[in-house]
Amino acid sequence: MPEVPVAEYLVLGLRFGRLSLGFVQSYTGDRALRGQVDREPAPLPGLLASQARGLRRTVRRAALDADRTDFLLGQLAALDCAARGLAGGPVSFAGRLRRCFQLEVDRTDPEHYAAVHDELAHWLPRGATLVERVANFRERERVSAEALPDCVRALSEAFRVRARAAFRLPVHERVTYRFRHDPSFGGLQHYLGGGRSVVTVSTAVPHRLSDLPRLLAHESYPGHHTQHCRDTLPEHDIALTDTPQCTISEGLAERALDVLLGPAWGARVREVLHGILPVPAAEDLERMDAARRVLAGVRRDAALMLHEHGTDPHRVREYLRRWLLLDDSRARVLLERLSDPSTAAYAVVCPTAYELTGAWLDAEGPEHRRVRYERLLDRPLQPHTLRSELSGRIAA
Secondary structure, rough: OOHHHHHHHHHHHHHHHHOEEEEEEEOOHHHHHHHHHHHHHOOHHHHHHHHHHHHHHHHHHHHOOOOHHHHHHHHHHHHHHHHHHOOOOOOHHHHHHHHHOOOOOOOHHHHHHHHHHHHHHHOOOOOOOHHHHHHHHHHOOOEEEEEEEEHHHHHHHHHHHHHHHHHOOOOOOOEEEEEEEEOOOOOOEEEEOOOOOEEEEEEOOOOOOOHHHHHHHHOOOOHHHHHHHHOOOHOOOOOOOOOOOHHHHHHHHHHHHHHOHHHHHHHHHHHHHOOOOOOHHHHHHHHHHHHHHHHHHHHHHHHHHHOOOOOOOOHHHHHHHOOOOHHHHHHHHHHHHOOOOHHHHHHHHHHHHHHHHHHHHHHOHHHHHHHHHHHHHHOOHHHHHHHHHHHHHHOO
């Protein structure tokens, strides 16, 4: 049985799961606690906010180490904010990012995107507009629905072998892949406990060879699945959205491919997929991935424009179209998705967590990246901890 404040935190998290579908991403803790929550009357958001504040006082008095105390305090502050939002209280978009995800963000200077466009124009085959040239390359690297299962399993097994050599993983761990025609996601990982995960890959969205390796590393090796396999702290028995835990988990998973294979990952992907389907040049896959990493900031900008700055949606659509090199119909679809505040929040969290985690992982040089990644896997760190350590290093 976990320590009293940890057990109370798990119960509180499960109560949030009854109020908001999907708030609990996974729970592998004591079944008795879940049964207790399931038998309770439906919780009230205001009461949950009060419980979160009260539990913060309990945690401060508990005999937990500094990292665990800080983790629980950050999680509970986020739950307090989330409960106020569920109760209909006024929470601004930036306030939600700050209090739930521990993120302070602003728009990116479009000059960064212009530089990426220049790089794409330099190496892509000559043609008409840059939009058409990017679209032509993306079509050339598209993975057919027929080849997708074989590509997924081949890449995942190669990543698994390397991850097992680099990181401690249970002997019995495994990932089962399922394929579903659902356009609402690209890939989703669900941890079942006992070292087992199910990763569902959508067959309704296009998968491309510059995207698929990062997606699989993100969801499985050495991303979300690996993190769950190594978790030993009872407070990690529950994974909650809209919390600092989510920020760190997404940053860790977004950087998984970089840590596992390094920047020159394209050659390994070509080797693994040889005989399954034609693969463009390794350098081209890496260049397209690097461009997408920077241009992910465009979605973050659009989310802030819509939900924080009140920008006219027509201007936001044009911003998306211009900097993401989209045609008008695709820009309209993306604008519609970003109009949902929850989708918009994750459009901010993922690229921001990628940048923060990457800076922290490389703070002591590339040779220490893997050791620092293990610290992220094993310790309950918070985003403000990473920022504080980076600030201290810069000041020093």
